Amino acid sequence: MAASTRTPLMAGNWKMNLDHLEAISVVQKLAWTLQDAKHDFSAVEAVVVPPFTDLRSVQTLVDGDDLKIAYGAQDVSAHESGAYTGEISAGMLAKLGVSYAVVGHSERREQHHEDDALVAAKAKAALAAGITPIICVGEGLDVRKAGDQVPYTLAQVEGSLAGFDAEQAAKVVIAYEPVWAIGTGEVATPEDAQEVCAAIRARLAELYDSSVAEAVRVLYGGSVKSSNVASIMAQPDVDGALVGGASLKAEEFAAIVRYQDHAGS
Numbered sequence: 001m002a003a004s005t006r007t008p009l010m011a012g013n014w015k016m017n018l019d020h021l022e023a024i025s026v027v028q029k030l031a032w033t034l035q036d037a038k039h040d041f042s043a044v045e046a047v048v049v050p051p052f053t054d055l056r057s058v059q060t061l062v063d064g065d066d067l068k069i070a071y072g073a074q075d076v077s078a079h080e081s082g083a084y085t086g087e088i089s090a091g092m093l094a095k096l097g098v099s100y101a102v103v104g105h106s107e108r109r110e111q112h113h114e115d116d117a118l119v120a121a122k123a124k125a126a127l128a129a130g131i132t133p134i135i136c137v138g139e140g141l142d143v144r145k146a147g148d149q150v151p152y153t154l155a156q157v158e159g160s161l162a163g164f165d166a167e168q169a170a171k172v173v174i175a176y177e178p179v180w181a182i183g184t185g186e187v188a189t190p191e192d193a194q195e196v197c198a199a200i201r202a203r204l205a206e207l208y209d210s211s212v213a214e215a216v217r218v219l220y221g222g223s224v225k226s227s228n229v230a231s232i233m234a235q236p237d238v239d240g241a242l243v244g245g246a247s248l249k250a251e252e253f254a255a256i257v258r259y260q261d262h263a264g265s
C-alpha cells in the first residue's frame with residue numbers, strides 16, 4: 001500500500017482554560033520550543049484551539065512574529081448573522097485568521113444537546129468561510145461495552161456529513177474521540193483507535209469515493225499524551241490527535257507535535 005499523503009495534524013483543544021494573557025505565553029513558548037527543535041511545520045501541523053476570547057491575541061502574536069502555528073475555534077454558529085445571542089459566525093472567525101473550527105465535540109453534544117444535523121450545518125458554515133471543520137464523533141462507555149463502537153460512530157459520521165458533496169467532504173477533518181477516554185486517563189489502545197479510524201475511512205469511500213477517503217484526515221482524541229502519542233500515530237489510519245488536557249502545557253504539547261522524536265520509546 002502506498003504511504004499516505006496526508007499531513008499529520010496535532011490540534012490542542014484548550015476547552016475553557018487559559019485567558020488571553022495566558023494564551024500569549026503558551027503559544028510563544030510552544031513556538032519557541034518547536035523552533036528550537038527545528039520542527040518542520042509542513043511535516044506535522046501544530047494547531048491551538050483556544051477559547052473565543054483568546055483568538056484576537058493569538059492572531060496578533062502569530063501574525064506579528066510570523067509563527068507557523070495555526071489556530072482554531074472550539075465551535076462555530078450554523079448561521080451567518082442575525083439574532084443569535086452568544087453565537088459566533090464563521091465569517092467573524094475567518095476575519096481573525098482562524099483555520100479550523102471544532103464542531104460536534106462530545107461536550108457540546110452532551111451539554112448543549114447538539115445533534116448530527118446541527119453539527120453538519122456548523123461544518124458547512126465553516127467550510128463556506130474557508131475554515132476547516134474538525135468534526136468530532138465517538139461512542140460512550142455503554143456503547144463500547146456493547147461492542148457497538150463502529151456502527152455507532154459511523155452513524156454519527158454519516159449524519160454529520162449529511163448533504164455534503166464529495167468536494168466538501170474531502171475538506172473536513174474527522175476526530176474520533178471515544179467519550180469514555182476523554183479526560184479520564186483511559187486511553188483507547190492503538191488497535192482500538194485504528195479499528196474505528198479505519199472504519200471511518202472505509203465508510204467515506206463508500207459514501208463518496210476513494211479519493212475522499214484518502215484525503216480526509218482522521219484524528220484520535222482521548223487522553224493523548226507525549227508518552228502514548230507515538231504508538232497511536234503508528235496506526236495507518238490515524239492522521240493526528242485532538243488533544244485536551246495535555247495541550248495546556250507548551251512543552252508537553254510540543255512533545256506531542258514532535259511525536260516522531262519518541263517513536264519506539
Ligand SMILES: O=C[C@H](O)COP(=O)(O)O
Pocket residue numbers: 013105177181182183184185221222223224242243244245246
Ligand atoms: O478535544 C479534546 C478531547 O476531548 C480530549 O481531551 P483529553 O485529551 O483531555 O482527554
